[in-house]
Amino acid sequence: MEHKKVKIDSDHVTLGQLLKIVDLISSGGMAKWYLAEFAVYLNGELENRRGKKLYSGDRVEFVQDELIVDLVE
Helix, strand or coil: CCCEECCCCCCEEEHHHHHHHHCCCCCHHHHHHHHHHCCCCCCEEEEECCEEEEEEEEEEECCCCCCCEEEEE
């Protein structure tokens, strides 16, 4: 599984924004579809809310795409 560190410049990003940042979706409108189709885990717990706020220190696992993202400041 690939690991990436994503630097965030603000105090948070949403899960939908992160999907676009890591190029798993091409537009924000696809976030709802992606989260309905594929399992995404936030800090080890299943998460499907595209507006969920993510902060530095959070770990997001995209199972389908074999990607783990650690958010850093």
